[in-house]
Amino acid sequence: MKLIMSIVNSDDADRLVNTLKKASYRATTISTTGGFLRQGNATIFIGTEDENVPNVLQLIKDNCHTRTQYVNPLPPVMEPGEMYIPSPVEVQVGGANVFVLDVTEFARF
Numbered sequence: 001m002k003l004i005m006s007i008v009n010s011d012d013a014d015r016l017v018n019t020l021k022k023a024s025y026r027a028t029t030i031s032t033t034g035g036f037l038r039q040g041n042a043t044i045f046i047g048t049e050d051e052n053v054p055n056v057l058q059l060i061k062d063n064c065h066t067r068t069q070y071v072n073p074l075p076p077v078m079e080p081g082e083m084y085i086p087s088p089v090e091v092q093v094g095g096a097n098v099f100v101l102d103v104t105e106f107a108r109f
């Protein structure tokens with residue numbers, strides 16, 4: 001068994017979970033925050049048998065889209081009289097960042 005942990009854009013999360021449900025996969029969604037942009041995203045956990053992993057990864061790929069976002073870098077240390085004009089930096093935010101973990105045990109009580 002594997003646990004697929006997928007960090008996705010909040011806007012894609014509902015569509016992905018609906019698609020997983022239609023395909024009879026079980027999933028859990030938690031609201032998370034990216035460490036870099038400090039913006040909300042969603043982490044979806046899918047516990048499934050090994051042979052389903054390629055199909056689940058394909059569903060994630062089909063439902064999650066890459067986006068371009070702009071961030072303002074931290075201003076440098078300034079000397080008196082110096083001026084800093086911030087210029088936003090472009091970052092590509094996945095689609096989905098997916099970790100596939102081995103499950104040693106699954107129990108349901």
Ligand code: 2BA
Pocket residue numbers: 007033034035036037038039041091092093094095096097
């Ligand atoms: P954030 O940490 O908010 O990162 C958003 C985007 O900013 C990243 O997109 C990447 O393009 C850029 N970025 C992040 N950290 C960076 C750094 N130290 N230097 C330069 N650029 C950086 P993605 O790579 O697609 O990641 C989207 C979200 O997935 C991340 O949001 C984070 O929540 C999660 N994530 C990605 N890789 C991860 C990892 N190795 N471990 C845990 N979470 C991860």
Ligand code: 2BA
Pocket residue numbers: 021024025026027028029045046047048108
């Ligand atoms: P939910 O997804 O809201 O599911 C609630 C209950 O609905 C489940 O109880 C199960 O009885 C049924 N159910 C869910 N998905 C189903 C499906 N694809 N086909 C048939 N019946 C389905 P539990 O199995 O006790 O699960 C309770 C909660 O634990 C779930 O809430 C979900 O958040 C999490 N969960 C369970 N199995 C999971 C897995 N393999 N991967 C990720 N999360 C799981």
